Amino acid sequence: MQLWTLTRIILCFLLLITCTAKANDSLVVIVHRDNPNQRLSQYQLIDLYMGKYAAFPDGTLATVLDYEQGHPLRIEFLTTLTGRPMSQINAYWSQVKFSGKASFPQAYQSIEAILKEVASTPDAIGYVPETALTEDVKVVYRFVQ
Amino acid sequence: MRSKIVMFLFLAWGFSIPALANDIKVSGFATLDINISNSQTAGIRHVISQPDASYLGDPSLANSSIGVQFEWQSSSQLQWVAQTVLKERKKYKLDYLIQMAFARYTLTPNWQLRIGRTGLDLYMMTEFRDIGYAFNYGHPPTEFYAVVPHQNLDGIDITYTYPLEESVLTYKFFSGKSSAPIISDDDFTWDVELDSIYGLSLSAQTENWLLRTNYTTTKAGNTNEQQILLLNALQQVPQTIWPTRQALIDSLQIKGKRFNYFTVGAKYDDSAWIMQSELSYIDSDSEVLNHLKAGYISLGMHVDDDTWLMTLSAAKSNNRIDPGPLLTTPQLATLYQGVIRHTNFYLIDQHTWSISWRRSLTSTLAAKIQLDHTQVKQLPSAFYLHKDLSSANHDNDFQSLGLSLNWVF
Numbered sequence: 001m002q003l004w005t006l007t008r009i010i011l012c013f014l015l016l017i018t019c020t021a022k023a024n025d026s027l028v029v030i031v032h033r034d035n036p037n038q039r040l041s042q043y044q045l046i047d048l049y050m051g052k053y054a055a056f057p058d059g060t061l062a063t064v065l066d067y068e069q070g071h072p073l074r075i076e077f078l079t080t081l082t083g084r085p086m087s088q089i090n091a092y093w094s095q096v097k098f099s100g101k102a103s104f105p106q107a108y109q110s111i112e113a114i115l116k117e118v119a120s121t122p123d124a125i126g127y128v129p130e131t132a133l134t135e136d137v138k139v140v141y142r143f144v145q
Numbered sequence: 146m147r148s149k150i151v152m153f154l155f156l157a158w159g160f161s162i163p164a165l166a167n168d169i170k171v172s173g174f175a176t177l178d179i180n181i182s183n184s185q186t187a188g189i190r191h192v193i194s195q196p197d198a199s200y201l202g203d204p205s206l207a208n209s210s211i212g213v214q215f216e217w218q219s220s221s222q223l224q225w226v227a228q229t230v231l232k233e234r235k236k237y238k239l240d241y242l243i244q245m246a247f248a249r250y251t252l253t254p255n256w257q258l259r260i261g262r263t264g265l266d267l268y269m270m271t272e273f274r275d276i277g278y279a280f281n282y283g284h285p286p287t288e289f290y291a292v293v294p295h296q297n298l299d300g301i302d303i304t305y306t307y308p309l310e311e312s313v314l315t316y317k318f319f320s321g322k323s324s325a326p327i328i329s330d331d332d333f334t335w336d337v338e339l340d341s342i343y344g345l346s347l348s349a350q351t352e353n354w355l356l357r358t359n360y361t362t363t364k365a366g367n368t369n370e371q372q373i374l375l376l377n378a379l380q381q382v383p384q385t386i387w388p389t390r391q392a393l394i395d396s397l398q399i400k401g402k403r404f405n406y407f408t409v410g411a412k413y414d415d416s417a418w419i420m421q422s423e424l425s426y427i428d429s430d431s432e433v434l435n436h437l438k439a440g441y442i443s444l445g446m447h448v449d450d451d452t453w454l455m456t457l458s459a460a461k462s463n464n465r466i467d468p469g470p471l472l473t474t475p476q477l478a479t480l481y482q483g484v485i486r487h488t489n490f491y492l493i494d495q496h497t498w499s500i501s502w503r504r505s506l507t508s509t510l511a512a513k514i515q516l517d518h519t520q521v522k523q524l525p526s527a528f529y530l531h532k533d534l535s536s537a538n539h540d541n542d543f544q545s546l547g548l549s550l551n552w553v554f
Contacts, residue, residue, distance in 0.1 A: 043311045043352065052350060053308045055254030062254075063221065082352075084416045087450065087505035094279035094553050098174060099264045099272035100226050100245050103216050 025129040027077055029141035030115075031056075032122045040140045045081055048125065050092065051102030056125075064105035065114055065126035073111070077127050080143055170216040176277035177550045178208035178284075184543035187521065188530035191284045192274075194294035196235040196328045198530040199545065207233045208284055208547065210275045212244065224249045230275050235328050244275075244297055257304045265298045265323060266346050267361055269410045269423055272296070277551035281419065283501045283515025284547060286441040286458035289423060291528045292491070293406075294325035295339060312351040319344045322366070329490070330531050338366030339404070355412040361405070365431075368400040375483050382477070387470040393484055396432040404429040419445040419454065434491045437462040445501075452503040459496035464489060486525075494522040509554060515547045 029045060031037065037056045040048075047053040054062050067074040078089050096102050108114050114126040119136035133139065180199040182189045188198025191208055199205035210232035217225045228245040247261030264272030273279045274290060300321015307314045323339045344361035368376075376397050384390050410423035424440040441458035467488060469481045501515035524539045525531050 041310075044308075046352060047308060047313060052313045053254065053306050054251075055308075059254060061221070061251065085450075085505070086508035087511065088414075088416060088447070090508050090553060091279055091281075091511075094174065094276055095273050097172065098212070098214060098228065098276045098279065099266075100228070100247065100249070100259070101272075103218070103224060103226075104170065104172075106218075 025131050026143050027073065027080070027127050028130045028133065028139045028143075029125065029127045030118050030133070030137040031125050031140050032118060032120075033136055033138045034122060035138060035140075037140060042081065042141075045141060049078065049081060049105065050089075051096045051104075054102070056123075060123055063121055063124045065117055065124055066105035066107050067114070068107045068109055071109075073127070073129070168217055171213065172216075173211070173213040173554050174276045174278055175211040175552045175554075176209055176275070178206065178277065178547060179549070180205045180208060180545055180547045182543060182545040184540040184545070186531055186533055186540045187524060187526070187543060188532065189517075189543075189545045190291070190528070190530065191287050192291045192294055193527050194326045194328055195233070197233055200532060208549070209233070210277075212275065214245075222251045224251075232275065235326060235334050240324075241326075255306055257306070259302050259304075260300075262297050262299050263302055263319070265295050265342075266302070266317060266319060266344065267293060267295075267359060267406060268408055268425065269355075269357060269412065269421075276553070277513065277549055278509070278511055278553045281445065281452045281454050281501065281503050282443070282456070282499075283513045283549060286443075286456060286497070286499070287517075287519075287528060288458040288460035288493075288495065288497060289425065289439045289441050292427070292437065292439070292460070292493070294327055294337065295323040296325065298323050298342060300342065312349055312354075315346075315348045315350070317344075317346040317348075319346070323363075324366075327527075328530075329527070330525070333371065335369040336367070339363040340366035344406075353413055353415045356410070358407075358409045360407050363404050363406075365399045365402045365404065368398060371483075372397045372399060372487055375480070375487060378480050379484070382470065382480070386472050386477075389467055392432070393467055393488065396488060397484070399431055399433065402430040404434065417447055419443065419447065419452070432464055432488055435462065435464055437491060437493065450505040452505075454499075454501045454503075456499040456501070457496065458499070460493045461495075462491055462493045464492045466492070489525075490527050492523050493526055493528065495526065495528070496520055509552060511551045513547070513549045513551060517545045517547075519543055519545070 037058055048062060048064050054064060056062050075086055079086060082089060111128050111132050114128055115134055118124045118126045180189060181204045182199040183201050185201050188200050190198040195207045197205050197207040210230055212228060212230040214228040225248050226245055229242050230244040234241060243262060245262050245264060247259050247263045250258045252258060266272060270280055270285045274285050298319055298321040302317055302319035304315060304317045320343050323342060324336055327335045327337055342363040346359040348357035376394055379390055379394050382390055405428045408423055408425040413420040422442040427434060427437040429435055439460035441456055443454050443456040445454035470477045497517050497519040499515055499517045503511055503513045505511050521541045
């Protein structure tokens, strides 16, 4: 019984550490490591992720990757990027999508899937927590904490 | 022929869905709306194609709708989109159920081409006015949006997008045809065909601002049967008895007449404060729809999950009222009434004050309430259906209340 209690305490502690790490884990915007674009501005990211203009600063058509609707990273990314709540973002996207002007970015379930797709697609752009970065991708935007 | 091509595209879409199930994105929207009014003679509706209206003690659900959209990205540059919308209609035709069915080809990041049935990019909210979740109003301002029943275009559009440092400029040219019904009293139904539509739309969008202007010109593709009967009857009347007869005949012969739409609009939304306004001018070769000026301005704010808007909208046309025949006989009086009913269909002079409230219940569900106070100087009007028209006590001042639940999925 004591062993079980100890195990539960350790598990709770580990969970607390993990959650704290996630909360401090800022998002970074990534592209393929051979992508010639070095930096993107906040406005350029808004254009890409709000369906206004789907290209990199050098004029190359971008394949925009996102997480599935309701994913915590998607909510964090879009609300931080635009400074608006999800309800306003969804209302805006309803105008864009249902008038046939643009489509939602391709949606993925996990950080690993985004990393894999960006690493293998020269014109892809996505975002992941900074701690998940690998050498196969390049950071083009960091959110200032 | 045109609608058959659209239907073929749509059915091809439908049959290919099972095979492409994994690659197709499905999304949709639904609005459940009830409107109540204290008007006894002017039946409230929000677009002239709506077959139902609300009167005192007789609420209407006509603004409710449900729609589904399918999207398939067949290559990095080619995408297929189809959308169907179900809402209350006088007639249910497959052609009306298909709101959009088009292929979008992205030539370069700047150039985009769409072919098929697309939304009609006429006013700021025309393309998504059925999607209640997409806008803050309970319904788009009636004075501005009710008069155009057309929502889609069978044809082609070309868009050029140019990014600046903190804004995006968009130039769009479109061309094609469109068809939509106008419904009026006594079961009057007219599928209005617009041929040779040519439009140019310019917009500039920053983080908080949207500025747009549009000029569209089109030709009427048909004349309705009642107007043809009136034309035939008018041709039997001597010019000496009805001096304006020839001008009336010219006006009622709608087919081939050119209709021009010009609009400018601006919207500001910084996530705290909102301003939205549009002005339009509709002109034509026919007295039936001539010199119609309309506009609205809305001011409001977002407060947490709530959005409040105060709106003033107005519309006024200056159609000439025909003086009628010089002689008075029962037959001429009946003919005159019939002529007036058609030439004055768009005789509009009214304004509305509105206050609307939107509450985001979740990130995909919103409840909305809008109270309208309307003052009408001219009844009957194209905007309404009417009861007891012969009554001298027309309602010229009335309120309506709309409550809706709006969902996207």
